[in-house]
Amino acid sequence: xxxxxxxxxxxxxxxxxxxxxxxxxYFVANYFGGQKIxxxxxxxxxxxxxxxxxxxxxxxxxxxxxxxxxxxxxLILHILYDRIGDVDVIYKxxxxxxxxxxLYIFAWRxxxxxxxxxxxxxxxxx
Amino acid sequence: xxxxxxxxxxxxxxxxxxxxxxxLGEWGNVGFLGPLxxxxxxxxxxxxxxxxxxxxxxKPKGASSRGSWLPRLRSNVVIFSIGLLSPIFVRYLVxxxxxxxxxxxxxxxxxxxxLAVSGLFMTQHRTIMYSNIFGGVLAxxxxxxxxxxxxxxxxxxxxxFGLLVAVVVSIIKLKDKLS
Numbered sequence: 001x002x003x004x005x006x007x008x009x010x011x012x013x014x015x016x017x018x019x020x021x022x023x024x025x026y027f028v029a030n031y032f033g034g035q036k037i038x039x040x041x042x043x044x045x046x047x048x049x050x051x052x053x054x055x056x057x058x059x060x061x062x063x064x065x066x067x068x069x070x071x072x073x074x075l076i077l078h079i080l081y082d083r084i085g086d087v088d089v090i091y092k093x094x095x096x097x098x099x100x101x102x103l104y105i106f107a108w109r110x111x112x113x114x115x116x117x118x119x120x121x122x123x124x125x126x
Numbered sequence: 127x128x129x130x131x132x133x134x135x136x137x138x139x140x141x142x143x144x145x146x147x148x149x150l151g152e153w154g155n156v157g158f159l160g161p162l163x164x165x166x167x168x169x170x171x172x173x174x175x176x177x178x179x180x181x182x183x184x185k186p187k188g189a190s191s192r193g194s195w196l197p198r199l200r201s202n203v204v205i206f207s208i209g210l211l212s213p214i215f216v217r218y219l220v221x222x223x224x225x226x227x228x229x230x231x232x233x234x235x236x237x238x239x240x241l242a243v244s245g246l247f248m249t250q251h252r253t254i255m256y257s258n259i260f261g262g263v264l265a266x267x268x269x270x271x272x273x274x275x276x277x278x279x280x281x282x283x284x285x286x287f288g289l290l291v292a293v294v295v296s297i298i299k300l301k302d303k304l305s
Contacts, residue, residue, distance in 0.1 A: 059134070069137035077144040084148055093218040096149065099142050100211050106135055107204050107253045111197070 017067030212261025
């Protein structure tokens, strides 16, 4: 029961951090854009970078780390959605290639086959 | 290191899924495949709803199988992402060489066949196997569609290359059964 309660609390705090960090990013970007301090998109990119660094820095505290990292996801996807048509094709190739490479590395290292589905050894091991 | 990978993988998977949909949205005006990309949205939604219902309907067989749907979901998300990002990568690569450049298309052809054939011959790492087959086939469909616009010589090259690969793969795969 206590374990479930802990997990529930982690999720609640993670969602709260996600929502507030996202709100903060958009409010700051709006303010900076309105006051002509910095461009809206550039502010979002910078805040996304800061969130990624914070998320990596506090990786041993799940809710905080994941809250910031998911916020950074939303910000990065928002920026990409706005500007993907303007980005040079070579940069898009590099971006997609990088994402593919990370996915392959993850699949290779962290996704071994099911034990039940693997082929049994044809030669007795003993 | 493994711990860090497990923490960061879900945000990264969400990012890669978002990238898939963003780049597919941009593909809406490319050749006869363009309108088909709009079909991928409902297909993807149905795919994930089916996965979710299968996961929820699964009866736990014991303490060890509890939560086993999560790795399977992760594996399916990786297959989906790699499978759709591979043809997108090939498309950008071809465009980086110039829209109708033959070397770029030949490189795309080699990557497409490389992915598909490597997927066919893999015996371990089922996630990568399915990803490569799925992604390779989609990349080949795109490359052949581009080749079709380049004229008769390119069509001959593409057909002969495809035939050569098919014959070699068949011989290797069916060697035991035919001899």
